[in-house]
């Protein structure tokens with residue numbers, strides 16, 4: 001019933017994980033770690049093209065996400081398909097994340113930092129918050145969901161959570177050798193990056209990755225707020 005993976009990335013929209021953690025994912029998969037993606041929304045409002053139908057955009061963005069995941073050697077992509085811009089902190093959404101955590105039993109969960117101030121996409125804030133709650137205490141506690149237990153989904157203790165987009169980073173990951181794969185994976189999201197000239201995105205990403213690596217003995221990094229779970 002359970003298909004263990006060391007890492008579960010829980011992303012609000014298709015493409016957020018590529019911005020946030022793809023360089024680190026590429027390094028993990030090179031080290032033969034199993035990485036799973038869970039994509040919470042279908043991203044069907046992510047366009048300024050008024051001739052685009054939301055259903056068509058959903059289909060395109062799933063294909064783009066699958067292509068990016070394939071490049072990064074992600075084992076599996078799960079689409080939860082909530083409509084874009086509709087995520088709420090509901091018992092149903094929380095339980096869905098708990099179910100996935102118990103099913104895949106990851107040591108590391110990666111998601112968006114919910115505590116970024118002011119302008120932050122509501123789906124990002126909700127995904128981060130619900131994921132943190134799902135990790136602790138809901139996935140861990142025996143009596144949280146008797147029905148999940150009946151389905152054979154045992155409680156699971158996640159060891160660490162990495163939050164991207166944090167204003168308070170305390171952990172950096174060396175992506176110098178995987179930066180080009182991150183960029184290629186990001187560029188799989190054509191519907192999102194096509195409106196920008198590619199070189200500018202590369203320049204911007206490289207600049208940010210350099211800033212995140214400041215003070216380290218390597219060139220490029222992704223930065224996270226890392227939470228270790230002891231209890």
Ligand SMILES: [Zn+2]
Nearest residue numbers: 012013016121
């Ligand atoms: Zn997003």
